[in-house]
Every structure is written in structure tokens, then in C-alpha cells.
Amino acid sequence: MWRCPLGLLLLLSLAGHVALGAKQGRVRRELAPGLHLRGIRDAGGRYCQEQDLCCRGRADDCALPYLGAICYCDLFCNRTVSDCCPDFWDFCLGVPPPFPPIQGCMHGGRIYPVLGTYWDNCNRCWQAGNHSAFWGMTLDEGIRYRLGTIRPSSLVMNMHEIYTVLNPGEVLPTAFEASEKWPNLIHEPLDQGNCAGSWAFSTAAVASDRVSIHSLGHMTPVLSPQNLLSCDTHQQQGCRGGRLDGAWWFLRRRGVVSDHCYPFSGHEQDEAGPTPPCMMHSRAMGRGKRQATARCPNSHVNNNDIYQVTPVYRLGSNDKEIMKELMENGPVQALMEVHEDFFLYKGGIYSHTPVSLGRPERHRRHGTHSVKITGWGEETLPDGRTLKYWTAANSWGPAWGERGHFRIVRGVNECDIESFVLGVWGRVGMEDMGHH
Structure with a gap:
């Protein structure tokens, strides 16, 4: 797992508490800006696994800070919109993710998702994209x-x-x-x-x-x-x-x-x-x-x-x-x-x-x-x-x-x-x- 600078970690935790507070009592969780309709845009990493967190049903406190947003390790996370943590499928369900993890790029010991702009731009990063020719194909088929x-x-x-x-x-x-x-x-x-x-x-x-x-x-x-x-x-x-x-x-x-x-x-x-x-x-x-x-x-x-x-x-x-x-x-x-x-x-x-x-x-x-x-x-x-x-x-x-x-x-x-x-x-x- 990448190690965050302490300041950034605090910032993420803070964002987590704010978002958690805001989400309590909602019927349907909405996607935070760091998430994407087909799931989290991430290059992998250990979230649920690191905290040994897997919750049954819907549990809004079964959540972790994720790049300025929140991801969940509960069984509800993939019901309406996919706001599951990147390793939820592997770790909690023991199945491959329903979509391939989007590659990120490494900078300062951290992995950043692509298709985002960061002030401290990662300077040795090639761009990833999603090719329609490969939609629906598994890595094995590719x-x-x-x-x-x-x-x-x-x-x-x-x-x-x-x-x-x-x-x-x-x-x-x-x-x-x-x-x-x-x-x-x-x-x-x-x-x-x-x-x-x-x-x-x-x-x-x-x-x-x-x-x-x-x-x-x-x-x-x-x-x-x-x-x-x-x-x-x-x-x-x-x-x-x-x-x-x-x-x-x-x-x-x-x-x-x-x-x-x-x-x-x-x-x-x-x-x-x-x-x-x-x-x-x-x-x-x-x-x-x-x-x-x-x-x-x-x-x-x-x-x-x-x-x-x-x-x-x-x-x-x-x-x-x-x-x-x-x-x-x-x-x-x-x-x-x-x-x-x-x-x-x-x-x-x-x-x-x-x-x-x-x-x-x-x-x-x-x-x-x-x-x-x-x-x-x-x-x-x-x-x-x-x-x-x-x-x-x-x-x-x-x-x-x-x-x-x-x-x-x-x-x-x-x-x-x-x-x-x-x-x-x-x-x-x-x-x-x-x-x-």
C-alpha cells in the first residue's frame, strides 16, 4: 500500500468525517467527486484489506477515506452506484472486480488515478484511457x-x-x-x-x-x-x-x-x-x-x-x-x-x-x-x-x-x-x- 504524507492523510480523514456526516440518513448514497459511475477510478491498493473491514448489509460507518472522497466495504456498496473500495471485490467477496482497475501513476510513493489533474503533476506518467474495442473483455481474453x-x-x-x-x-x-x-x-x-x-x-x-x-x-x-x-x-x-x-x-x-x-x-x-x-x-x-x-x-x-x-x-x-x-x-x-x-x-x-x-x-x-x-x-x-x-x-x-x-x-x-x-x-x- 502507498504511504501518504501525514498532512494528506489527515486531510483525507477529515474529508471522510465530513462526507460521512453528510451521508447519514440518505436513502441512496451519491457518488463523491473521487468516484466514477463504473466504480472507483483507482490503480488498486489495499483499503478493506488494510483495515480488515467487511460489513454486511448497508453500514455507512463501514467506510474509508479515499482520495478526498469516501469508499465503502459494506455489501450495499455495489447496489445502486459503485462506491466500493477498490479491493472490496477481491478481499470481501473473493471475486474479480467487475471492471479492470484503471491504471494510475506513481508519484512521491503514492498512486494517483489517471484522468485527474494534480497540482504537483506526476512527471513520468503516461496516459491511460478506456478503449471501446476492449469493453466487456476480461484481461484473460485480451x-x-x-x-x-x-x-x-x-x-x-x-x-x-x-x-x-x-x-x-x-x-x-x-x-x-x-x-x-x-x-x-x-x-x-x-x-x-x-x-x-x-x-x-x-x-x-x-x-x-x-x-x-x-x-x-x-x-x-x-x-x-x-x-x-x-x-x-x-x-x-x-x-x-x-x-x-x-x-x-x-x-x-x-x-x-x-x-x-x-x-x-x-x-x-x-x-x-x-x-x-x-x-x-x-x-x-x-x-x-x-x-x-x-x-x-x-x-x-x-x-x-x-x-x-x-x-x-x-x-x-x-x-x-x-x-x-x-x-x-x-x-x-x-x-x-x-x-x-x-x-x-x-x-x-x-x-x-x-x-x-x-x-x-x-x-x-x-x-x-x-x-x-x-x-x-x-x-x-x-x-x-x-x-x-x-x-x-x-x-x-x-x-x-x-x-x-x-x-x-x-x-x-x-x-x-x-x-x-x-x-x-x-x-x-x-x-x-x-x-x-
């Missing part, structure tokens, strides 16, 4: 349906790293964005919906940008995640998860068509729903090139060119090496661990806030995801420290985060984002330079 990259085997994790050497005296810029160096060649994020297919989406996203860059803009395809989901079936599970090494093998040996030609069929939460069968195969044409054996599944598109890549390579996990590779050759693919608070990210520089520590395990689950890193930057905090970050594209659509992108702390392997980073070259021959 992890099951919205991620979908299987952690690589130890053999793949030990893949030989290619070390990028910085020349003596070489200084990398403090900020870089791929879309500024290569305008019109860096593609916007797609939306994987409730398909646990980030393995296919991030691979297609990085390959799209790199084929565009390495062909000098002669080919600018948005490559098809569906082609991978439906056709890369060797030890892959489509919308139930897959492996990055398998996806890159498929792109090198078989190739994929554009997203226009083979659009995403979407996938709602349905455990039984099989991945749609593969509609596109390719055959060798000689010189390593391949051609499609069928027309596009989208009958309005005729261009069924197959795009391929060279063998994938792994970068060292030093942030300078990743930066140099990104700046010279284009966006890279990164594996990352997604925690419960990442689903609520709305903006700012993300770092995982371990506010769910001490809560039941079901609130602390996490899963492996893969994303496209597109650049980096740094920000000076009010106290003069510098906060370095990566910019990256997710595959949860443009309404999530910063127009589908996010920033995450750089240089400290936040959420394992620097532990397994991959690059690849688009397979581009001289003949490809002649047509679009």
Missing part, C-alpha cells in the same frame, strides 16, 4: 485474443546476433522517425481485431516497409497478414498464435501477396472458429522468384505479385545497435511482454507500472506480443532528467494509443522489448525496379 506471438524456442532465442559496429566518434541523432527519412514508404498500422495473430501482422508490417525501402519506392505493397495466417500452417496456429521464425521462413521461401489482393477476413472471439483455408499458393519461376498459382481472393484486384524477403537476422540488444540498424535499413520487429496496463495505454511514454503486484494472479497475467519499432526520441522531465523512448507501431488499429502507435522507455529493456529484435531485407531484383 491476452488470448489480442496478442498471439509464441515466445521463440531457446534454439531461436539463441540465434546468432549480427553486431552493428558504430564507427569511432559516430553520434546517432537524439530523435529519428522512419516516416520522415522514407516518406510514403512506411505503412500505417493495421488492426488484428480479436485474432491472436500479431506474429503475422508485425511480420507483414516490417516486411512491407523494408520491401518499399529496399526497392527505392518502386514497390510499396501493404503485405497480407491473412496470407500468412491462412497459408503458413506448419506449426503455426493462425488466429490462435504463431512463431516469428516460421513467419519469416514462409516469407522467404513462399512469399505473400498484397493485403489488397488477400484482405484480412477478421476473426471474432470463437474458440472453435478455424482459420479460413489458404486461397493462394506460389510456385517457383526460376532464379528464386515465385508466382501465384491463383487469382486474388479479392476478385476486384488483379495484381497478384508475390513478395519475398532474404533470411531474417537478429540484432544485438544494445539500443545503439538497434538504432543504427533502424536508421540505415528501416523499421525492425521486436518481441515484447504485454501486461494488463498496456491495453489501457492512450499516450505518453509507456513503462509498466507494477501496481497490480499483491493483487491476485489473474490481474497480473501477461503475454508475448510482437510490434514494429519505427524510431526513437527523448524527453526532458520537469526535474531535468532525460527520458529516452522508442516509437513503435502496434496492430490494434488507429483508435488505440497514439494513432495506433506507442512510445516506450528505451535502453532498459522495458517489457523485454530489446531482447529479441529482428531485421530483414526485401528481396528486390533489378527487374523489380522497372514496375510498380
Whole structure:
């Protein structure tokens, strides 16, 4: 539990007595300003548990000070409006809260709820918000349906790293964005919906940008995640998860068509729903090139060119090496661990806030995801420290985060984002330079 400065604690207790006095005798308790219609906007914490307080029926004195308002530990608290203390459901009822706790941010040893303004503004706080796409989803479902990259085997994790050497005296810029160096060649994020297919989406996203860059803009395809989901079936599970090494093998040996030609069929939460069968195969044409054996599944598109890549390579996990590779050759693919608070990210520089520590395990689950890193930057905090970050594209659509992108702390392997980073070259021959 966070420890309050004594003055603040007194202030909260005072507010508590005032509010308690005012509430006595009311038929229906009304929400105090620190509360919210769907429940308390808090990042967790121990209230009922700390005082060992759980009351039967309605008990107006079964209350605790809560951020300048009052929260209750009685069985009445969730009847008309939810003014229960944040840990009431866990501690008193032994059930998960009916809504996920909203993340807060830590400042001076205290957790503050977001969507509030504080005079002593918490300076290292990313913004959380509620995404309509996730309404009604449990954390378990979010992890099951919205991620979908299987952690690589130890053999793949030990893949030989290619070390990028910085020349003596070489200084990398403090900020870089791929879309500024290569305008019109860096593609916007797609939306994987409730398909646990980030393995296919991030691979297609990085390959799209790199084929565009390495062909000098002669080919600018948005490559098809569906082609991978439906056709890369060797030890892959489509919308139930897959492996990055398998996806890159498929792109090198078989190739994929554009997203226009083979659009995403979407996938709602349905455990039984099989991945749609593969509609596109390719055959060798000689010189390593391949051609499609069928027309596009989208009958309005005729261009069924197959795009391929060279063998994938792994970068060292030093942030300078990743930066140099990104700046010279284009966006890279990164594996990352997604925690419960990442689903609520709305903006700012993300770092995982371990506010769910001490809560039941079901609130602390996490899963492996893969994303496209597109650049980096740094920000000076009010106290003069510098906060370095990566910019990256997710595959949860443009309404999530910063127009589908996010920033995450750089240089400290936040959420394992620097532990397994991959690059690849688009397979581009001289003949490809002649047509679009």
C-alpha cells in the first residue's frame, strides 16, 4: 500500500468525517467527486484489506477515506452506484472486480488515478484511457485474443546476433522517425481485431516497409497478414498464435501477396472458429522468384505479385545497435511482454507500472506480443532528467494509443522489448525496379 504524507492523510480523514456526516440518513448514497459511475477510478491498493473491514448489509460507518472522497466495504456498496473500495471485490467477496482497475501513476510513493489533474503533476506518467474495442473483455481474453506471438524456442532465442559496429566518434541523432527519412514508404498500422495473430501482422508490417525501402519506392505493397495466417500452417496456429521464425521462413521461401489482393477476413472471439483455408499458393519461376498459382481472393484486384524477403537476422540488444540498424535499413520487429496496463495505454511514454503486484494472479497475467519499432526520441522531465523512448507501431488499429502507435522507455529493456529484435531485407531484383 502507498504511504501518504501525514498532512494528506489527515486531510483525507477529515474529508471522510465530513462526507460521512453528510451521508447519514440518505436513502441512496451519491457518488463523491473521487468516484466514477463504473466504480472507483483507482490503480488498486489495499483499503478493506488494510483495515480488515467487511460489513454486511448497508453500514455507512463501514467506510474509508479515499482520495478526498469516501469508499465503502459494506455489501450495499455495489447496489445502486459503485462506491466500493477498490479491493472490496477481491478481499470481501473473493471475486474479480467487475471492471479492470484503471491504471494510475506513481508519484512521491503514492498512486494517483489517471484522468485527474494534480497540482504537483506526476512527471513520468503516461496516459491511460478506456478503449471501446476492449469493453466487456476480461484481461484473460485480451491476452488470448489480442496478442498471439509464441515466445521463440531457446534454439531461436539463441540465434546468432549480427553486431552493428558504430564507427569511432559516430553520434546517432537524439530523435529519428522512419516516416520522415522514407516518406510514403512506411505503412500505417493495421488492426488484428480479436485474432491472436500479431506474429503475422508485425511480420507483414516490417516486411512491407523494408520491401518499399529496399526497392527505392518502386514497390510499396501493404503485405497480407491473412496470407500468412491462412497459408503458413506448419506449426503455426493462425488466429490462435504463431512463431516469428516460421513467419519469416514462409516469407522467404513462399512469399505473400498484397493485403489488397488477400484482405484480412477478421476473426471474432470463437474458440472453435478455424482459420479460413489458404486461397493462394506460389510456385517457383526460376532464379528464386515465385508466382501465384491463383487469382486474388479479392476478385476486384488483379495484381497478384508475390513478395519475398532474404533470411531474417537478429540484432544485438544494445539500443545503439538497434538504432543504427533502424536508421540505415528501416523499421525492425521486436518481441515484447504485454501486461494488463498496456491495453489501457492512450499516450505518453509507456513503462509498466507494477501496481497490480499483491493483487491476485489473474490481474497480473501477461503475454508475448510482437510490434514494429519505427524510431526513437527523448524527453526532458520537469526535474531535468532525460527520458529516452522508442516509437513503435502496434496492430490494434488507429483508435488505440497514439494513432495506433506507442512510445516506450528505451535502453532498459522495458517489457523485454530489446531482447529479441529482428531485421530483414526485401528481396528486390533489378527487374523489380522497372514496375510498380
